[in-house]
Amino acid sequence: MDRNQSRRQVAAMKQALFDQGLLDEQYIQLEELQDAANPNFAEEIVTLYYRDSSRLIANIDQALKERNGLDFNKMDNIMHQFKGSSSSIGAKKVKAECTVFRECCRARNAEGCMRSFQQLKKEYAALRKKLESYFQLARQIGPSERACCPK
Amino acid sequence: MAAAGDVLRQILPEDGAAGELHVLAVGDSHVDRKVIERLLKISSCKVTVVESETRALQFLGLDGENCSIDFDSLKVNLIMTDYSMPGMTGYELLKKIKQESSLFREIPVVIMSSENILTRIASCLEEGAEDFLLKPVKLSDVKRLTDFMRDEGMKGEKICPKRRRSYDCTPSLSTAFSLISHQS
Numbered sequence: 001m002d003r004n005q006s007r008r009q010v011a012a013m014k015q016a017l018f019d020q021g022l023l024d025e026q027y028i029q030l031e032e033l034q035d036a037a038n039p040n041f042a043e044e045i046v047t048l049y050y051r052d053s054s055r056l057i058a059n060i061d062q063a064l065k066e067r068n069g070l071d072f073n074k075m076d077n078i079m080h081q082f083k084g085s086s087s088s089i090g091a092k093k094v095k096a097e098c099t100v101f102r103e104c105c106r107a108r109n110a111e112g113c114m115r116s117f118q119q120l121k122k123e124y125a126a127l128r129k130k131l132e133s134y135f136q137l138a139r140q141i142g143p144s145e146r147a148c149c150p151k
Numbered sequence: 152m153a154a155a156g157d158v159l160r161q162i163l164p165e166d167g168a169a170g171e172l173h174v175l176a177v178g179d180s181h182v183d184r185k186v187i188e189r190l191l192k193i194s195s196c197k198v199t200v201v202e203s204e205t206r207a208l209q210f211l212g213l214d215g216e217n218c219s220i221d222f223d224s225l226k227v228n229l230i231m232t233d234y235s236m237p238g239m240t241g242y243e244l245l246k247k248i249k250q251e252s253s254l255f256r257e258i259p260v261v262i263m264s265s266e267n268i269l270t271r272i273a274s275c276l277e278e279g280a281e282d283f284l285l286k287p288v289k290l291s292d293v294k295r296l297t298d299f300m301r302d303e304g305m306k307g308e309k310i311c312p313k314r315r316r317s318y319d320c321t322p323s324l325s326t327a328f329s330l331i332s333h334q335s
Contacts, residue, residue, distance in 0.1 A: 085182040
């Protein structure tokens with residue numbers, strides 16, 4: 001694939017992530033913090049996010065399996081942290097699902113929590129895949145080509 | 152308030168261009184720490200990042216006995232802390248610093264929170280917070296803060312909180328906030 005084609009594809013992939021509501025302007029902020037010395041800052045932060053949050057996801061998974069009644073406060077606290085990090089990388093859909101989950105916690109709605117969490121994990125995984133493809137292609141075309149921001 | 156002015160001239164770099172602002176950032180999220188560190192470095196600040204209030208106090212040298220304070224030991228020009236943290240919250244750190252009998256209480260403290268809760272904002276400002284930033288924090292927030300600090304440093308004036316657009320306020324509420332007296 002020639003460079004022009006790659007550049008167009010990267011731009012299209014990025015635009016799609018925004019059009020589909022997966023990312024918000026906070027992600028653009030991360031890319032704006034990139035420079036020659038730190039060309040992959042956004043990717044580094046996203047990688048860190050997935051690494052750190054896997055522990056939080058596992059904790060909620062565990063908490064939802066609790067047989068002696070769900071600890072809604074504990075899950076709400078974990079989700080507060082997870083929502084914060086998701087917000088920091090601009091993960092729009094994931095963040096929205098975090099809000100739904102927290103509302104279910106506050107309503108002590110176990111069914112709601114479980115359904116919402118399933119949805120959250122789906123969004124979380126889908127975003128990861130798409131970002132991985134995006135970063136892979138973006139790395140090929142080089143940092144100077146990534147300056148365009150989606151409208 | 153001449154004394155306070157003298158103190159601040161010592162704390163803040165007199166030559167805004169050459170003097171570097173040293174910021175202490177506190178937060179329990181690894182992702183947020185990395186982002187705030189980058190935002191501050193891009194704004195030409197020296198940055199120290201710690202993961203908890205306890206570590207912040209340790210870094211400042213406030214966790215134990217503090218016999219003599221000299222200007223050299225005031226290591227930072229600004230503290231930016233998350234509000235919600237396990238253990239001691241950012242609010243509690245703010246109170247600890249403002250209750251210091253030493254010059255540490257002059258260090259401006261900025262609270263960062265993902266929750267736009269007006270009573271929370273009000274209590275932080277009342278307790279002496281310099282500013283309250285809604286997360287996710289943007290480069291424009293950090294630049295505004297650091298530019299303001301450098302300007303104040305050059306003037307040698309005491310930092311006074313101005314009502315800012317970093318949180319969502321209707322005009323009538325901003326008026327209410329401006330009536331909250333800043334602790335001097």
